[in-house]
Amino acid sequence: MTNKPSRREFLASGLAAGAAISAAGSAQADIPDPLITEVQPWAREFGDGVDATPYGMPIQFESDVIRRNVEWLTADTVSSINFTPIHALDGTITPQGCAFERHHSGAIELRKEDYRLMINGLVDNPLVFSYADLERFPRENHVYFCECAANTGMEWAGAQLNGAQFTHGMIHNMEYTGVPLRTLLEEAGLDTAGDLKDKWVFVEGADASSNGRSIPMEKALDDCLIAFKANGEALRKEHGYPVRLVVPGWEGNMWVKWIRRIEVMDGPVESREETSKYTDTLANGTSRKWTWAMDAKSVVTSPSPQAPITHGKGPLVITGLAWSGRGAIKRVDVSKDGGMTWETARLAKPGEKMALTRFYLDTDWDGSEMMLQSRAIDDTGYIQPTKTQLREVRGLNSIYHNNCIQTWLVRSNGEAENVEVS
Amino acid sequence: MSKFLKSLSICAAVALAAGPAAAEKLGLGRTALPEEIAAWDGDVSPDGAGLPAGSGDAIDGEGIFSEKCASCHGDFAEGIDNWPKLAGGADTLDHDDPLKTVGSYWPYLSTAFDYIKRSMPYGNAGTLNDDEVYAIVAYILYSNDLIEDDFVLSKETFFDVEMPNADGFFVDDRAETEYPAWSGEACMENCKDAPVKVTMRALVLDVTPETEETSAVQEPAVTETAATSEEAPAEATAEAAPAEAVATFDAALAAAGEKVFKKCKSCHQVGEGAKNRSGPVLTNVVGKPAGAVEGFKYSKPMKAAAEEGLIWTEAELSAFLAKPKAYMKGTKMSFAGLKKDGDLAAVIEYLKSVAQ
Numbered sequence: 001m002t003n004k005p006s007r008r009e010f011l012a013s014g015l016a017a018g019a020a021i022s023a024a025g026s027a028q029a030d031i032p033d034p035l036i037t038e039v040q041p042w043a044r045e046f047g048d049g050v051d052a053t054p055y056g057m058p059i060q061f062e063s064d065v066i067r068r069n070v071e072w073l074t075a076d077t078v079s080s081i082n083f084t085p086i087h088a089l090d091g092t093i094t095p096q097g098c099a100f101e102r103h104h105s106g107a108i109e110l111r112k113e114d115y116r117l118m119i120n121g122l123v124d125n126p127l128v129f130s131y132a133d134l135e136r137f138p139r140e141n142h143v144y145f146c147e148c149a150a151n152t153g154m155e156w157a158g159a160q161l162n163g164a165q166f167t168h169g170m171i172h173n174m175e176y177t178g179v180p181l182r183t184l185l186e187e188a189g190l191d192t193a194g195d196l197k198d199k200w201v202f203v204e205g206a207d208a209s210s211n212g213r214s215i216p217m218e219k220a221l222d223d224c225l226i227a228f229k230a231n232g233e234a235l236r237k238e239h240g241y242p243v244r245l246v247v248p249g250w251e252g253n254m255w256v257k258w259i260r261r262i263e264v265m266d267g268p269v270e271s272r273e274e275t276s277k278y279t280d281t282l283a284n285g286t287s288r289k290w291t292w293a294m295d296a297k298s299v300v301t302s303p304s305p306q307a308p309i310t311h312g313k314g315p316l317v318i319t320g321l322a323w324s325g326r327g328a329i330k331r332v333d334v335s336k337d338g339g340m341t342w343e344t345a346r347l348a349k350p351g352e353k354m355a356l357t358r359f360y361l362d363t364d365w366d367g368s369e370m371m372l373q374s375r376a377i378d379d380t381g382y383i384q385p386t387k388t389q390l391r392e393v394r395g396l397n398s399i400y401h402n403n404c405i406q407t408w409l410v411r412s413n414g415e416a417e418n419v420e421v422s
Numbered sequence: 423m424s425k426f427l428k429s430l431s432i433c434a435a436v437a438l439a440a441g442p443a444a445a446e447k448l449g450l451g452r453t454a455l456p457e458e459i460a461a462w463d464g465d466v467s468p469d470g471a472g473l474p475a476g477s478g479d480a481i482d483g484e485g486i487f488s489e490k491c492a493s494c495h496g497d498f499a500e501g502i503d504n505w506p507k508l509a510g511g512a513d514t515l516d517h518d519d520p521l522k523t524v525g526s527y528w529p530y531l532s533t534a535f536d537y538i539k540r541s542m543p544y545g546n547a548g549t550l551n552d553d554e555v556y557a558i559v560a561y562i563l564y565s566n567d568l569i570e571d572d573f574v575l576s577k578e579t580f581f582d583v584e585m586p587n588a589d590g591f592f593v594d595d596r597a598e599t600e601y602p603a604w605s606g607e608a609c610m611e612n613c614k615d616a617p618v619k620v621t622m623r624a625l626v627l628d629v630t631p632e633t634e635e636t637s638a639v640q641e642p643a644v645t646e647t648a649a650t651s652e653e654a655p656a657e658a659t660a661e662a663a664p665a666e667a668v669a670t671f672d673a674a675l676a677a678a679g680e681k682v683f684k685k686c687k688s689c690h691q692v693g694e695g696a697k698n699r700s701g702p703v704l705t706n707v708v709g710k711p712a713g714a715v716e717g718f719k720y721s722k723p724m725k726a727a728a729e730e731g732l733i734w735t736e737a738e739l740s741a742f743l744a745k746p747k748a749y750m751k752g753t754k755m756s757f758a759g760l761k762k763d764g765d766l767a768a769v770i771e772y773l774k775s776v777a778q
Contacts, residue, residue, distance in 0.1 A: 070631055075494070075504035076688060079544070105547065106758065118454050120463055126454035133450045158622045162630040187447055202465055208547035210540040212465060261462050269465050270530050272537040276522065279591065285516030287527075291594045305624075333608060338618030342610045371618060381605040393599055397520055409620055418624035422616065 057097075065089070067098055070166060073154070078106040079209070081148065083169030086299075086321065087306040091348070092173050092356040093143070096236045099172035102148055102252065104209030107238040110258055115206075115242050117184075117226070121263035122199065124189025131242055134228060137179040137187075142225065142248070143355040145323045147171040147294050149251035149278045149400040155387075156398050159407075159418045164304040167406060167418060171323075173356035176246050178227030181220050185264070193264050196221070202269050203245055206260035213254045214268035215247065219292075223248045226259065249325030249354035250292040251400070253278055283395025294325035296384050297403035298332055298359070298376035309414030313367035318345075322357045324378035329357040331377040336363075338371030338407060338421040339386065345374070370410040371421055387420065466536040470580055473535065477576035478557025480564035486554050487561045490543045493699030494688050499523075499565040505688070509565035512586065525566025529588050531580060534559050543700065544688060546756045672771055679772025682765045686757070692776040701755060706777045707734050708770060723752040739773075740766045 058065065069082035081102040084094055101107065112131040120126040151170035154160045161167050185201070193199050199217040204210055215224070225246040228235060235241040240257025247254045253273050268274065280288040300320040303309045309316060322329045329351030333342040348358040359374070376384040387404035409419040466472035488497060494505035501507030511521025520526070524534050539555045541547050550558070560575040563583060573579070624630065683692075689701035696703040702715035713720045713728025720728070727750065732738065742749045743766055745759040760766050 068631060070629075072504075072629065076684065078685070105541075105544070118458065118462055119451075120454055120459050126459060127451040128454045128458065129451040136450055137448065158627075159624040160627055160629055162624040166630060187450060189447075204462075204465070204540075208541070208545070210547065212536075212540070263463060263465070265467070267467060267469070269536065270468050270533055271465070272533055272541075275530065275533050275591070276524075276528050281515060281520060281522075283516065285520070285590065287515075287591050288594055288596075289591045291596065295596070295600075305630075331608075333610070338614075340612065340614050340618055342608070342613070371620070375608065377608060380601070382601055383604050383606070383608050385600075385604045389604065397518065409623070419620045420622040422614075422619045422621050 062088075065098060067100060067169075068165060070154075070161065079104050081150070081170060083165045084172050085165050085306075086169050086171070086301050087164040087304050089301070090319065090358070092321070092358050093231060094172035094174060094356075096174065096230055096233070096239065099174065099236075099239065100148070100170050101238040102170070103207075103238070104211050105207050108207045108258060109237060110206060110242060112242045116260060117243065118261045119184060119188040119264070120261070121202075121265050122190075122193040123185070123264050124192050127184075127188045129184070131228070134179055134226065134243065137183050139177055139179050140225065141175060141177050142223075142246075143173065143175045143352060144246055144248045145171055145173040145325075145354060145356045146246075146252045146255050147297075147323070147325070149253060149291075149294070152297075152402040152404065152406075153399045155404070155406075155418075156402055157396055159420045162418045163306040164299055164301050164406075165306060168299040168301075168321075170252070171321075171356075173323075174230040175232070176225055176227040177229035177232075178225040178243075178246065181224035181226055181245070181262070182222075184226060184262070185220065188264075190264070193217075193266075198266065200265045200268050202261075202263040202265050202271075203254075203256045203259055204261040204263075205240075205256045206258040211253070211256055211273060212269060212271045213256060213274055214265070214271065215254060217264075219247065219250070247292075249294060251278060251294060254292065278400055280394060280398050280400055282393075283397065291401055294323075294401070295403045296322070296324035296326070296329070296376045296378040296382050298322035298329075298374040298384060299406045300334070300372050300374050300408060303372065303410055303414070303416050304408050305416045305418055308416050309365070309410065312414070313365050316363050316365040318361040318363055318372065320345075320359055320374050322351070322359055322374065322376035323355065324351075324376065324380075324382070325354055326382065327379040328353045328355075329376055330379050332357070332359040333375045333377070334359075334361045335373040335375070336370040339373055339375075339405065342375065351379070367412050369412055370408075371419070372408045372410050372416070373405050375405055464536075464540055466532045466539070468530040468532045470532065470577065473532070473577045473580060474552040475577065476552035476556055477574050477579075478553050478555070478560050479574045480557070480560045480569065480571040482553075483557035483559070483561025483564070486550075486557055490546075490550070490700055491558065493691070494544060499562055508562050512566075515587065515590065523566065524562050525568055525586065527587050527590070529585055529591050531559070531563075531583050531585055534562060546700065671774060673775070675768050675771040676775040677772075678764075679768035679770070679775075682760065682769040683772050685760075686769070689755075689757075692773070704773055704776070708736065708739065708774045708777060710734055712738075721750075721752055721754040723750050724754070736770050739770055743769065 065085045065088040067082040067084060069077065069080060074080035082100055084100040085098055115131045117129045117134065118126070148170035152167055155167055190196060196217045200214050201217060201220045202212060202214050204212040226243060227246045228243050230239065235244060243259055244257045245255050245259045275289065280291055282288070298320055300318060301307065302319050318334060322332045329347070332345045332347065334345045335342045343361065345359040345361040348360060351357040384403060384405055390402065390404050407419050407421050408416045410416045464472070487499070494502060495508050496502050499507070499509035507521065508524050511523045511526035514520045514526060528534060535555060538558055539550065542550070556575045560569065560573065563569045564571050569583060689699055690704045691697055691699060692703065692705045696705055698715065698718045702718035710733070711728060712732040712734055713724045743760050746753050746755045746757055760769065
């Protein structure tokens with residue numbers, strides 16, 4: 001197993017690397033490398049023929065780059081969540097096979113042939129669409145992140161989980177293909193609804209949890225997408241095959257999977273998931289509701305507890321992800337001293353609206369301890385807050401919508417730990 | 423006209439048609455029938471829109487709750503293990519770790535009806551009739567001391583119930599309370615008054631899942647590259663397990679099966695003090711006649727199979743648990759089935775271990 005090294009293995013490899021470095025100074029070999037001087041099996045024999053794997057999986061050496069869950073969080077895996085291995089990925093697109101899953105009644109198997117989408121309520125003509133119908137509407141492609149409102153939720157009261165996967169992995173970022181929700185609503189006709197300003201749509205999934213959420217009409221007509229492809233291929237079962245709703249920038253629970261019904265209404269349903277869950281209770285006991293937009297946030301994915309520095313001092317790539325549910329990322333700053341001083345990181349590409357942005361800080365590490373942080377700034381001018389700033393407004397009992405600045409304590413041996421700082 | 427020019431003129435036509443007004447209907451889909459809308463449109467709103475006819479009180483509700491809800495939510499709606507607590511928590515919302523229940527937190531009673539009707543019971547959703555839903559909601563209210571046990575809940579009496587936290591919510595105000603304060607010029611140097619210190623460390627808590635962990639039921643991450651790789655983790659677990667294994671009994675496998683059994687626990691109990699829930703008690707099930715647990719109401723096909731002498735041998739159990747509905751059409755067990763052979767063997771071994 002090539003999982004995270006145990007502490008003992010880690011220290012041993014760190015020591016060995018350190019010894020090699022001090023012996024060799026700048027990279028110099030004492031003896032010829034047999035990987036170069038001897039003919040290796042892969043250079044002599046055949047590899048797999050085509051069709052050895054009709055649908056390819058990652059090579060065995062990457063078998064640790066997988067979703068993981070935290071068993072104590074939930075009672076049952078059927079209503080639970082797992083985490084994207086963001087510490088081991090690069091770029092911005094999340095492969096579907098390791099993109100986090102959140103189910104309320106398990107991932108169902110629903111054939112395209114059995115799929116129906118109903119639009120009813122305050123529409124001129126209530127309609128039923130088949131999957132084939134959806135494919136005949138003009139469609140669009142957009143890259144969006146989907147973040148669970150509970151991402152980083154376990155960190156409200158203090159540093160808990162030791163790994164970027166667990167603290168920030170309830171997120172994925174895919175290129176969706178689908179039909180604008182607006183197109184379908186207009187096909188059913190919105191004259192009956194009258195003034196659209198105070199209208200809502202209620203969206204509901206086909207699985208046993210029947211997850212239902214209310215969305216203001218303004219958002220429904222703006223950028224919501226009825227999506228059936230992600231990263232070029234069919235949605236995975238765990239992400240709502242054959243059809244899910246995409247609600248750009250807003251909390252993941254609203255992205256109803258296996259969407260089967262859209263009802264135009266004159267008020268919100270105030271369903272379980274929008275009252276008893278996904279609301280934010282402040283210190284005085286009152287609670288914010290309808291906190292849908294996911295505010296700007298970032299995290300260093302490497303180095304991090306699951307991705308320690310193993311090469312000793314010298315050139316080091318610090319990298320991470322930034323995103324905002326209210327626009328595009330303009331800038332990301334990185335601090336090595338717990339937020340005392342900051343330097344601006346390099347964005348791999350200019351930030352795109354409501355999509356993940358990759359940042360890099362190419363640095364020369366002197367081997368001293370770092371309190372590593374990143375800070376996202378979006379195009380509204382919003383600056384990602386510290387945990388202290390969040391707590392001053394929201395108190396300690398909040399669960400959802402935690403977009404605080406994360407700190408990794410990176411020790412001189414390269415090991416990293418999730419910490420809180422003053 | 424060349425093909426190329428033809429396609430150009432089509433492009434131009436499309437561009438014109440898709441002008442600002444857009445909303446040109448394509449005539450796709452078909453009209454939804456009233457019966458279809460009635461079948462799917464079950465949501466209930468805070469103003470009571472969507473509430474059906476029917477009624478129920480906490481006295482009726484107690485029995486239904488005990489049969490259909492208590493295996494997860496507890497006999498008194500107090501919640502078992504990590505399953506949601508539905509009662510209690512009054513006046514705790516401004517305390518540390520507030521207890522959020524239907525009584526202490528939920529602002530609208532309609533939400534309880536809506537959710538239970540559409541999404542419960544867990545694993546058997548949408549099977550309650552309207553009277554049962556009213557009765558269950560009444561029982562939850564009674565458990566929260568919000569109504570008397572003989573209060574009959576219906577569409578007519580729905581708004582006689584006062585929800586304690588009805589005024590406890592306000593609409594997102596981040597645009598006023600957070601955004602202005604957290605915008606502007608970002609500090610780049612000397613951003614803190616005192617040298618930064620570590621105030622809390624995750625390793626002290628030690629709640630992060632170990633990634634090295636292996637178990638008998640874990641499949642190799644790379645599919646079917648080597649048959650031997652499946653055996654390796656099993657051996658690893660065997661070493662760690664208690665050594666008192668009987669010849670025909672694999673303690674390590676049973677320990678792995680206890681983990682798998684978590685999937686069954688919302689409906690089935692085992693061991694001392696076990697009671698029938700939405701599924702029968704499973705102590706002493708391996709090798710015993712089917713449909714024989716006293717006091718459990720089995721499905722018709724299960725009763726028929728029992729009369730024909732079905733014995734839960736390991737092979738029969740394995741077939742049943744792999745695909746319950748395919749094995750026995752009409753079984754009450756709503757579980758989808760265990761997909762991994764390793765899980766099947768492990769859970770059966772666990773069931774053997776609880777047969778005292």
